[in-house]
Amino acid sequence: LTTRGIAQQGVSLLYDVRTDVDINGKLVTATILGNNKPVDPVDPETPAARVNPQLKALSEGHLASAMMLTRGGDTLAYNTVHTI
Structure with a gap:
């Protein structure tokens, strides 16, 4: 099961988030997206957050x-x- 949504940090930052749920392994994984792809923590050119x-x-x-x-x-x- 995969869903997409928006997570908010404080009052000013919004993040696009993809949440994957594995029912068999009982695992929930949330991935912060930048430009509709997973964010590379090494690449500062693709900011994950946007201003509210x-x-x-x-x-x-x-x-x-x-x-x-x-x-x-x-x-x-x-x-x-x-x-x-």
Whole structure:
């Protein structure tokens, strides 16, 4: 029995994985794939992992909160200067 799927490491890395199950030998083997072939650990030219496309949502939320904080500080400073 052979299946293909995606394994996730942390929040940022995705791996293509092929899982082979040998029922008679009671053995499960998972192979990380790179470019739809098994990864050669000696060859650095074929990266096994790819970046999760949903990762940019984390940085966009952080940026929005930082911009809101900065804008609030600017508004407060502007109003304080003009009341004096």
